[in-house]
Every structure is written in C-alpha cells, then in structure tokens.
Amino acid sequence: MRPGQEPDRPEKNSQEEQRPEHDPTxxxxxxxxxxSVAGSRYRRRKPRPSAPLEPQSTGAHPDDRDPQLLGAALDRLVDSQGWSKxxxxxxxxGKWPVLVGxxxxxxxxxxxxxxxxxxxxxxxxxxxxxLRTMAPQLVAKLNEALGDGTVTRIEILGPEVPSWKKGRRSVRGRGPRDTYG
Structure with a gap:
C-alpha cells in the first residue's frame, strides 16, 4: 500500500467507469x-402503393369463404372422383345378412x-x-337399392381347399382325395 491510499477500495479501471449498468430485460x-445489423445488411423498404382491396367481409348468407362441414367436403370429393357407386x-x-338372410x-x-x-x-x-339359386334375386335387390346396371352378376366361389402340391415336382393322379366326403 502506498501512503495516503485507502486499503478497502479497489482501483477503478477506465473501462469499468464507462460500462453502463446491467439491463435485466x-x-x-x-x-x-x-x-448494427440494420445498418449493414437489412434496409428498410418503402411500402408499395397498391390498388384498393375489395372488402373481404361475408354477409348474412353462407358463401365459399365460410367454414365448411367435413361431411359436405367429403361428399364433394367422392362425387368429383366418381367413387359414389x-x-x-x-x-x-356391409349389410349382407339383410340381403341373404x-x-x-x-x-x-x-x-x-x-x-x-x-x-x-x-x-x-x-x-x-x-346362393347360386338365389343369385338372380340378389342381383335384382342390389340393382333396386343402387340403380339399374350397378350389379350384373354375382360370382359365387366355394371353399378354398388345400393344395397337395408341394415343391417343384409332383406326381400325376388324384392324390389323397378319400378324406373329403
């Protein structure tokens, strides 16, 4: 310590005297x-004069700008794609039991x-x-509900039977048919 200097006060630097207080915000x-950024890269643009816009307010009656129901939007999609039939x-x-019993x-x-x-x-x-004997009546019921010409024929398939062919080679003949009766 030098004579005449107070020991409790630290020396102030010239940079510390110029530094503003901390701003918490x-x-x-x-x-x-x-x-600093605005001066170098970004320039303020003047707004362009534009034509006056028509008012965008809706009236008391519904129009295309109003929110649409999801069901109505799906109906329009189905009709535009031709999926309705x-x-x-x-x-x-899906109501098959009602049709055939x-x-x-x-x-x-x-x-x-x-x-x-x-x-x-x-x-x-x-x-x-x-069901093959009922096929003409089923075609008539379906066409009555859906419109003429929607269904022209009902193809009825029997059960799927297992194939006895295994592998690339097989033996000719009937195979083990005695298990079906």
Missing amino acids: GLGLARAIAG EINVRLLL PVNAQHSTPIGYQDTVVTVRTDATAWATQ
Missing part, C-alpha cells in the same frame, strides 16, 4: 444488435366388387349351390 443489447356398393354389401350370411361372405360383378366366398359347396 436485455432491451439495450437487442437494440444495439439490431442497430363403389362406396354405395360397399355399404350395401342371417343363416346364409353365416356361411357366406362378399369378398369383392369389380366391373359390376360381386364375388362371394362360401364355407361349403352346399351353401355355394344354394
């Missing part, structure tokens, strides 16, 4: 950064609709035969 720092057939085939529905399932032909798979050949 950070606005001063943000302004300083924005000022396909969807109606699928919905009606509950007993026949337990043993048969509609598996497809393509090019006006409905394909049905049955549990047994006897049920396939019974």
Whole structure:
C-alpha cells in the first residue's frame, strides 16, 4: 500500500467507469444488435402503393369463404372422383345378412366388387349351390337399392381347399382325395 491510499477500495479501471449498468430485460443489447445489423445488411423498404382491396367481409348468407362441414367436403370429393357407386356398393354389401338372410350370411361372405360383378366366398359347396339359386334375386335387390346396371352378376366361389402340391415336382393322379366326403 502506498501512503495516503485507502486499503478497502479497489482501483477503478477506465473501462469499468464507462460500462453502463446491467439491463435485466436485455432491451439495450437487442437494440444495439439490431442497430448494427440494420445498418449493414437489412434496409428498410418503402411500402408499395397498391390498388384498393375489395372488402373481404361475408354477409348474412353462407358463401365459399365460410367454414365448411367435413361431411359436405367429403361428399364433394367422392362425387368429383366418381367413387359414389363403389362406396354405395360397399355399404350395401356391409349389410349382407339383410340381403341373404342371417343363416346364409353365416356361411357366406362378399369378398369383392369389380366391373359390376360381386364375388362371394362360401364355407361349403352346399351353401355355394344354394346362393347360386338365389343369385338372380340378389342381383335384382342390389340393382333396386343402387340403380339399374350397378350389379350384373354375382360370382359365387366355394371353399378354398388345400393344395397337395408341394415343391417343384409332383406326381400325376388324384392324390389323397378319400378324406373329403
């Protein structure tokens, strides 16, 4: 210590005297950064004069700018894509027990609709035969509900039997057919 100097006070640097107090909000720092950046890269543009816009307010009646219901939007999509006939057939085939009766529905399932032909798979050949006799009435019911010409034929398939062919080579002949009766 030198004579005449107080021991408790540290010496102040000239930089510390010029430094402002800390701003807890950070606005001063943000302004300083924005000022340095704005001068170098960003320039303020003058607003362009534009044509006056028409008012965008809606009236008391609904129009295209109003929110639309999801169901109405889906209906428009289905109609524009031409899916309405396909969807109606699928919905009606979902009610298969009503069309063929509950007993026949337990043993048969509609598996497809393509090019006006409905394909049905049955549990047994006897049920396939019974549904083949009902096919003209089923076509009439489906066309009555969906419109004429929607269904022209019902193709009824019997049960899928296992294939006895295993591998690349097989032996000619009937194979083990005595298990089916």
